[in-house]
Amino acid sequence: GAGVSQSPSNKVTEKGKDVELRCDPISGHTALYWYRQSLGQGLEFLIYFQGNSAPDKSGLPSDRFSAERTGGSVSTLTIQRTQQEDSAVYLCASSLKRPQGETQYFGPGTRLLVL
Amino acid sequence: DAKTTQPTSMDCAEGRAANLPCNHSTISGNEYVYWYRQIHSQGPQYIIHGLKNNETNEMASLIITEDRKSSTLILPHATLRDTAVYYCIVRNGGGSNYKLTFGKGTLLTVNP
Numbered sequence: 001g002a003g004v005s006q007s008p009s010n011k012v013t014e015k016g017k018d019v020e021l022r023c024d025p026i027s028g029h030t031a032l033y034w035y036r037q038s039l040g041q042g043l044e045f046l047i048y049f050q051g052n053s054a055p056d057k058s059g060l061p062s063d064r065f066s067a068e069r070t071g072g073s074v075s076t077l078t079i080q081r082t083q084q085e086d087s088a089v090y091l092c093a094s095s096l097k098r099p100q101g102e103t104q105y106f107g108p109g110t111r112l113l114v115l
Numbered sequence: 116d117a118k119t120t121q122p123t124s125m126d127c128a129e130g131r132a133a134n135l136p137c138n139h140s141t142i143s144g145n146e147y148v149y150w151y152r153q154i155h156s157q158g159p160q161y162i163i164h165g166l167k168n169n170e171t172n173e174m175a176s177l178i179i180t181e182d183r184k185s186s187t188l189i190l191p192h193a194t195l196r197d198t199a200v201y202y203c204i205v206r207n208g209g210g211s212n213y214k215l216t217f218g219k220g221t222l223l224t225v226n227p
Contacts, residue, residue: 045214106158
């Protein structure tokens with residue numbers, strides 16, 4: 001596709017429910033990143049994929065968060081047993097090859113609200 | 116990565132050039148200067164980047180001083196849709212610099 005796409009664009013869920021957020025990177029981009037951005041805050045790195053493997057999961061806040069990537073393309077970020085503090089904009093980005101030094105292109109984000 | 120300093124906010128008249136400064140006095144030789152912007156309620160948008168030469172693309176121009184300690188992003192003909200927070204960051208080509216972090220940035224308001 002022309003850019004990074006994410007779905008859903010908005011998600012409202014109840015505390016304790018599980019949610020899945022999807023990211024479609026730019027075609028041909030092998031590196032994929034998940035970030036989150038709380039209201040008025042900066043970017044918080046969550047995880048990065050090179051192909052289907054995740055060399056760096058260091059930013060995942062807890063074991064309720066997991067992510068996978070299949071076919072070197074689409075990625076899904078899953079949050080289990082959501083909490084109110086999980087409310088944020090979840091951003092996905094992709095870059096062409098190796099992550100170091102490559103320009104990251106962001107999607108529009110998924111706005112998650114946990115009630 | 117080197118720290119950057121940007122003004123908190125700037126105003127620009129529609130149709131005029133917007134010149135956004137950034138100081139990065141501790142930049143090292145292998146660090147690039149990147150600019151992103153974030154329009155309200157949207158994801159960050161890549162604008163331009165450069166190492167030491169001035170760069171231009173369809174969105175903007177980037178002017179980097181000879182000593183590389185500062186740079187200016189130029190939007191040649193600002194429109195209302197250019198109202199956004201603009202982030203200047205410096206990144207090197209190795210390590211874990213893929214973890215992008217944005218500072219406070221500059222809120223550019225383009226006025227009619």
